[in-house]
Amino acid sequence: MIRINQELLTFFSKLSGSSAGSSVMEKRFATGNNIINQGKHVTSVFIIKNGIVKCIVNEENGRDFIQEFFSQDEILGELEIFNNTISFCNVEAITEVEAYHINKKDFYALLENHRELNILLLRALANKVRDTAIRASQQQSHPIAYNLQKLLVFSADQARLFSKQDLANYLGITLRSLNRAISELNGVPKES
Amino acid sequence: MIRINQELLTFFSKLSGSSAGSSVMEKRFATGNNIINQGKHVTSVFIIKNGIVKCIVNEENGRDFIQEFFSQDEILGELEIFNNTISFCNVEAITEVEAYHINKKDFYALLENHRELNILLLRALANKVRDTAIRASQQQSHPIAYNLQKLLVFSADQARLFSKQDLANYLGITLRSLNRAISELNGVPKES
């Protein structure tokens, strides 16, 4: 459920240590703070060094939907930079987060000067599309119990970091439904 | 609902006409034929010149979920090429389709030799992520009636091309539920 794949992080940390790395800056975010705000412009991309964030879409009807939990090596803000759009979600630090960030202009310069970065990003984006699409399909096509089990398997270790409300928002259901599904999973498997 | 954005198509059609274009081939698909098969390897990318396709995920429980309808200028197969994975969906021609296709090796060569192609693809992918994510969020967070209205607005002109089953599969609901939602939209707005 949380992708891990060191290649982007490796690229930027090497760069950061080199003479060409002046454009790569670092920043910390405390638990609960927003890294990106829905509806606002995004002026730089972020690469998470460590920590966990959640990407939350706030719908007009008041519901929050969690797109993904992101962690180490994940890139943020690139969608908005590439298409020059405002952000469609909030990105909030669940734990303390350390991240590299590079402003738009410098980021484009890096793309010009580092061939390999283009491929790394193409791969990262292709992966995001795939994961997002697969999840959408599964969540739409299966009952809550099924989706919940999948989620619990993948988030077993981080589970304590997520509130029940977060899990419900990730599954696109209400807290009540989540609780019902959990108790059916454990206790009474729904009397036939 | 169907992205249109000429830049990729323009790039490949120019290339196709030039001396460097030997790697760009063309192919036609009749209505109902598959361009890409779920679970199979993908050996080339496709760029649609014209026609409409649907991208369908077949879930293990027998349900079909339509990820997107693709049309002119859309690229297919790039996710699988970049991450070397099998396809997670079927891509089927809804109308007759004409497409360029480029095999994996040649595609990577084009990326090497045409700087601007990298950016075009990064933009295209960023767009796909964004659209996919936004749709997932909306469909999960709103009732059928709301999603149906949005869909009807965007597909007003192509509507006749889509069967009711297609629309239901796009919305991730059953045909019965779609019919109910449609008749409530028109006729009786659900007695209070």
Added chain:
DNA sequence: AAATCAAAAGGACATTTGTCCAAACGGCAG
């Protein structure tokens, strides 16, 4: 025109999920 077939529409009932609350629990400030 009659027969045939697939797509579309909808009735009746079951199941799932949401809404609205109230009760229990757990950490923490005073």
Added chain:
DNA sequence: CTGCCGTTTGGACAAATGTCCTTTTGATTT
């Protein structure tokens, strides 16, 4: 220790959606 507040849990009922079928419609063939 006590009170407070946010999180978690779950009851009771309402609304939405799915399942299973039958009927209707419309195009096509014979």
